[in-house]
Amino acid sequence: MSSARLRLVAVLVVLGSAALLLSWVTTLDQPPRADVAVHDLLWAHRDPAWTRLAGLVTWVGSIRTLVPLLVLVLLVRPRTSRPVLHAGWVLGFFGLAVLTRSVLQPALGRPRPPTDGILADGPGSSFPSGHTLQIVVALGLLLACYRPAGRGARTLATVAALAVVSLVGLSRLYLGVHWLTDVAGGALLGAGVLVLWWATGPWRPGPAGPQPREQPEDPARRRGVSR
Template identity: 45%
Template sequence: MHSSPRSLAGRTHAPPSAPALWTGAVCTVLASALTVLVAARWQPLMDLDRTVAEALHRRAVTEPGLVHVNRVLTDWVWDPWTMRALTAVAVVALWWRGARPLALWVAAASLLSALLQQGLKAAVGRERPRWPDPVDSAHYAAYPSGHAMSATVGCGLLLWLLYRSGAGRPLRWAAASAAAVSVLGVGLTRLYLGVHWPSDVLGGWLLGAAAVAFTAAGFDRYGPRERPARGT
């Protein structure tokens, strides 16, 4: 018996919205506070950012091999466009299976998070680290880290979809481990390559987590529900 479009979009495996709402609210509060501190150039935070960034850069300039590995990871494996492509594949698969409300919800969440990211970059206008001997380069404003936020949103949405599909625990644990490595790893590559301050990466993680949490909570509350089969 084939699953109906409604049942695909409204699996009973969906988590309750309250934990997701609380997670989104906490991440939003923390991200907002961090954004205010960054925009205000709060000196203790600026000093901490520079201390960490300088220490990592001093090490990076002495290890060209490790720099190359980090550039491959950040430019190809964990690039924002890679994450968006994976999300697009998931959206197409959902649409093809008939779960079109869920597909549109995920696509809208990915688009809105990208717009939020670019809007904050423009509003805060933070300069990236500048080095006399850079090992990599990047464009646009620094805060928040687009790589960190895109990885958090992409991996978070894919994990949420996997959970909704009713996947077994081993698969969910494997996917969660890969997602954790990707989200943490891409943030570390941006710091090691000297193209972001630590608070840029932290901001990207918090904003991405908030976006995923609100996406899950919103669909759980407003998305279509599975109708029970007749005779049950």
């Protein structure tokens, strides 16, 4: 399969899955059993120390944390000969993630979990989880743009990113501001934004540093005359 077809298939699969999830959520009159079961389980095991920790972890997925982080990384390690264009693409796709959350939450209007179980500020509707969507896109973009050298380092960075995403999603569930399907939807939509970014690969800036110049052809050799 060619690279162009692979990108098209990936875009269709991820966006199609997101569309199916969205259509399913809009038909729900009440939360699915899995949502209620996870919410009740975490509610039954709440502890003041864990609540404080969850409150700190959830800030990792906040815009107030991620935007300065992305800007700082882009300034410190541009790694491209066109840093302004590169920064525009990265921040633009992160902005797409924020826009997706800002449009879908009021459009779908899904109620949040019971207010007596909410331990953090959760304005707006419930689906999708904006923190989960944003952390998936932010870390995905950083991994794609700043891949560590060596397979082992890349694997470690990927595992660490997945762990952070999981912890942020879990913190949203623990604090009672989202259902399980909200977090799953945020992760899926974040993957969709990353797939769209990957599909625009030919437009991404190339590596930094001067490119090797092509040596001019020897006129004598071009005429077929040996020197």
